[in-house]
Amino acid sequence: xxxxxxxxxxxxxxxxxxxxxxxxxxxxxxxxxxxxxxxxxxxxxxxxxxxxxxxxxxxxxxxxxxxxxxxxxxxxxxxxxxxxxxxxxxxxxxxxxxxxxxxxxxxxxxxxxxxxxxxxxxxxxxxxxxxxxxxxxxxxxxxxxxxxxxxxxxxxxxxxxxxxxxxxxxxxxxxxxxxxxxxxxxxxxxxxxxxxxxxxxxxxxxxxxxxxxxxxxxxxxxxxxxxxxxxxxxxxxxxxxxxxxxxxxxxxxxxxxxxxxxxxxxxxxxxxxxxxxxxxxxxxxxxxxxxxxxxxxxxxxxxxxxxxxxxxxxxxxxxxxxxxxxxxxxxxxxxxxxxxxxxxxxxxxxxxxxxxxxxxxxxxxxxxxxxxxxxxxxxxxxx
Ligand SMILES: Cc1ncc(COP(=O)(O)O)c(C=O)c1O
Numbered sequence: 001x002x003x004x005x006x007x008x009x010x011x012x013x014x015x016x017x018x019x020x021x022x023x024x025x026x027x028x029x030x031x032x033x034x035x036x037x038x039x040x041x042x043x044x045x046x047x048x049x050x051x052x053x054x055x056x057x058x059x060x061x062x063x064x065x066x067x068x069x070x071x072x073x074x075x076x077x078x079x080x081x082x083x084x085x086x087x088x089x090x091x092x093x094x095x096x097x098x099x100x101x102x103x104x105x106x107x108x109x110x111x112x113x114x115x116x117x118x119x120x121x122x123x124x125x126x127x128x129x130x131x132x133x134x135x136x137x138x139x140x141x142x143x144x145x146x147x148x149x150x151x152x153x154x155x156x157x158x159x160x161x162x163x164x165x166x167x168x169x170x171x172x173x174x175x176x177x178x179x180x181x182x183x184x185x186x187x188x189x190x191x192x193x194x195x196x197x198x199x200x201x202x203x204x205x206x207x208x209x210x211x212x213x214x215x216x217x218x219x220x221x222x223x224x225x226x227x228x229x230x231x232x233x234x235x236x237x238x239x240x241x242x243x244x245x246x247x248x249x250x251x252x253x254x255x256x257x258x259x260x261x262x263x264x265x266x267x268x269x270x271x272x273x274x275x276x277x278x279x280x281x282x283x284x285x286x287x288x289x290x291x292x293x294x295x296x297x298x299x300x301x302x303x304x305x306x307x308x309x310x311x312x313x314x315x316x317x318x319x320x321x322x323x324x325x326x327x328x329x330x331x332x333x334x335x336x337x338x339x340x341x342x343x344x345x346x347x348x349x350x351x352x353x354x355x356x357x358x359x360x361x362x363x364x365x366x367x368x369x370x371x372x373x374x375x376x377x378x379x380x381x382x383x
Contacts, residue, residue, distance in 0.1 A: 001015065001019070001020065003015045004015060004261065006136075007069075009183065009252055010190075010251075010252035010253070011069055012067050013068055013248050013249060013250075013251045013252055014184075014248075014249045016063060016064045016067035016068065017059075017060045017061070017062070017063025017064035017065075017245075018063075018064065018245070019069060026247075029056070029057055029060040029242065029245060030056075030057065030069070030242075031057055031238045031239050031241075031242045032051075032055055032056045032057045032098045032238050033238050033239065034051060034055075034238075034314065035050070035051045036049070036050055036051065037049060037050075037051075046081070047101050049365045051238075052229075052230060052235055053127075053230045053234050054231075055238050055241070056235055057238040057241040057242050057245070057335070058076050058235065058236055058238065058241040060241070060245060061074075061213075061236070061241040061242075061244055061245045061248075062072065062074040062075060062101070062213070063075055064245060064248055065182075065197075065199075065203065065213050065215060065244075065248065066215055068182045068187060068189055068248060068251070069177070069187075069195050069215040070182075070186050070188045070189055071184045071188050071195065071215035071216055071217050072216055072217055072218065072219055072222050073215075073216055073219075073222035073225075074213050074214065074215040074222075075214050075216075075222070075225040075226055075228075075229050075246075076199070076211060076212070076213045076218070076229075076235065076236035076241060077211070077212045077213065077214070077229070077234050077235060077236060078210070078211065078212070078234045078235060078236055078237070078240075079198070079199060079200065079210050079211060079212050079234075080106075080178065080196065080197065080199070080211070081106050081107075081110060081198075081212065082212055082234040083196050083197070083198075083212030083213055083214045083252065084107055084176075084196055084212070085110060085114075085234070086214060086225055086228045086229070086232065086234070087143075087174060087194065087196065087214060087225075088110070088115045088120070089223060089224075089228050089232070090142075090143070090172075090221065090225075091120055091142055091143060093118060093119030093120070094117075094119055094140060095120055095121075095140055095141075095142040095143070096120070096121045096122070096123065096138050096140045096141045096142065097111070097120060097121070097122050097123070097125065097141070097142065097143045097144075098122075098123050098125060098127075098133060098136045098137060098141055098143070098144045098145070098146055098171075099111065099122050099124050099125070099145045100124070100126075100127040100145065100146050100147045100148070100150060100157065101124040101125055101126050101127075101351075101354075101355065102126075102150040102151070102153060102155055102355045103124070103145070103147045103150070103176070104147060104151055104176070104178075105343065105344055105346045105347050107145075107147075107176070107199055107242070108124075108346075108347070109346060111182075117179070119171075122332060123136045124174075126155070127144075127146050127148075127157040127162060128155045128156060128157050128288065130158060130165060131163045132265055132337075133161075133162060133165050134165050137165065137166075137171065139169075140319065141169055141171045142170075142171050142172065143166075143171055143172050143174060144162055144165070144166040144171050144172070144173045144174070145174050145175040146159070146162050146173065146174065146175050146176070146281075147175075147178075147179070148175065148176075148179075148185075148295075148315060149179050149180065149281060149292075149302065150179070151179060151299070151302070151329075151339075151343070151363075152279075152304045152343065152344070152357065152363040153170065153279055153304060153355060153356045153357065153361075154179075154279050154280065154302060154303075154304060155287075155288070155302070156281060156288040156291050156292055158291055158295065159173075159175060159185075159187050159190040159191065159192060159295060160190045160295075161188060161239070162175075162191075162192075163191025163192055163193075164191065165282070166189070166193075172193040172194060172275065173187075173191060173193050173194070174192065174193065174194040174195070174196060175187035175192045175194075175195050175196075175317040175343070176195075176196050176197075177195045177196070177197055178196070178197050178198045178201050178202070178330070179201075179300065179302055179323050179329075180296060180300055181197075181201075181202035181203065181251065181255055181300075181330070182195075182251075182317060183202075183251050183252055183255035183297070183298070184255060184259075184296045184297050184299075184300055185296050185297070185329025186293060188215065188217045189216045190236065190295070192217065192226070193216070193217050193218055193221065194214060194215065194216055194217070194221060195214070195215040195228050196213070196214050197212060197213050197215075198211075198212055199211040199212055199213050199236075199240075199244045199247075200212070200328065200329030200330070201328070201329050201331075202251065202254070202255065202258075202329075202330035203244055203247055203248055203251065203330075204243055204244045204247040204331060205247040205251065205254050205330060205331060206243070206311035206331060206332055207328065207331035207332070207333065208243060209240045209243040209244060209247075210240070211236045211240045211241075211244055212236075213236075214339040224232070254332065254368055255298060255300075255301075257302065257368040258298075258300060258301030258366055258367075259282075259298035259299060259300060259372045260371060261301060261334075261366035261368065261369070261374060262280060262282065262299055262300055262301045262303055262366050263280070263282050263299060264374070264375065265364060265371065265374060265375065265378065266278050266280035266282060266283055266303050266373035267283075268327060268375045268378065268379075269303075269305045269378070270283065272379075272382060274307055274308070274312065274382050275305050275306070275307055275382070276306045276307065276308045276360075277305060277306040278303065278304075278305045278306075279301065279303060279304045279305065279348030280299060280304075281296065281299045282300075282301040294337075300331070301329075301365060301366040301367075302329060302363070302364070302365055302366075303344055303363070303364050303366070304339070304361055304363045304364070305356060305362055305364075306360050306361050306362075307360050307362060307382075308360050310340075310359040310360055312360065313338055313360045313361065313362050314338070315381070316336070316362055316378075316381045316382060317336055317337070317338050317362060319380070319381040320336055320378070321377055321380070321381075322334065322369070322373055322374065322377040323336045323364070323377055323378075323381075324336070325333065325337065325375065327342055328341050328365070329365035330365060331365070331367060332365040332367050332368045332369075332375075333369070334364065334365065334366050334369060334374055335364070335365045335367070336362060336363070336364050336365075336369035337362070337363050337365075338361075338362060338363075339357050339361055339362075339363050340352060340357055340358070340359045340361065341359075343363070344357050
């Protein structure tokens with residue numbers, strides 16, 4: 001089994017980083033559930049010494065996702081937050097980071113409550129406006145941390161322009177690619193130095209694993225992150241690595257249906273009298289629809305809509321039958337949530353208002369069910 005050099009995306013997803021197990025021929029990389037490895041003699045081993053440092057299942061996943069994102073190497077961590085924490089160790093006291101203002105709440109909490117204690121400083125800007133990124137850069141800025149599209153208002157940042165600004169100032173560009181997935185957006189091709197994922201979402205895709213990964217375009221960054229996996233130890237377990245490796249095999253198939261369902265629900269909601277606003281990058285009235293067409297290969301499965309009052313938002317969330325009221329996203333089953341009281345409750349109300357997270361906003365992570373069933377469910381919930 002040999003992956004051709006010119007293999008296309010879905011082929012890479014299925015095969016990259018994996019060989020049939022040499023001892024049995026098992027086509028699926030086994031779960032190497034071991035803490036240590038027996039050495040042949042003193043100083044002679046098979047490349048594996050201790051499972052915090054190296055694990056074959058994790059290594060297969062890391063090779064697979066590095067290939068999927070077009071990076072040099074990838075390092076898997078115990079959660080998306082652990083992977084962002086690992087990126088934090090690339091910085092030192094006195095360094096400054098420019099961050100998308102509407103970044104995931106857990107990222108904001110890590111920066112604001114933890115990393116700022118170690119002498120790092122952060123500026124939160126609307127990175128959809130390149131002139132605001134440029135104005136926020138300082139001589140000590142070492143990292144531009146961009147999330148695109150953002151959660152839950154789906155604002156986009158032009159990755160190529162962000163890379164150009166970061167590099168002009170001697171900083172790295174990192175893109176949190178969790179919302180789009182590499183199927184729809186490959187930031188390293190557009191100049192990003194680092195990509196992070198909560199693998200909990202689309203990469204695993206089945207709502208049964210928590211994990212994270214950092215993909216590095218540069219050899220020195222990959223070396224440091226590998227060192228940090230061992231030094232800090234927040235690594236992804238063999239079983240979770242195996243689950244995510246299973247998930248990436250169907251990434252392209254799942255994303256195609258997420259795209260279809262996202263567009264179907266956005267169009268249905270757009271025509272509904274009770275809905276005052278629909279936010280979906282695939283709709284021509286999305287403020288960055290043109291950028292989405294240019295930068296993404298599909299508009300994804302995430303959408304948000306406003307129903308005018310908190311009371312109606314509450315009713316919709318409580319009345320859906322097929323959709324599940326839950327946090328998280330990117331799984332095969334459709335989830336609905338109320339960002340102001342759920343995913344973004346930790347964001348202060350004035351910041352929520354500035355970003356556009358009203359109390360009447362509802363977010364949907366469309367799964368891969370038949371879209372007609374999802375539309376019928378929403379229709380009865382909105383009645
Ligand atoms: C965009 C984004 N980044 C990072 C994270 C954190 O990932 P995890 O929950 O796996 O720690 C999340 C979680 O929701 C997220 O949505």
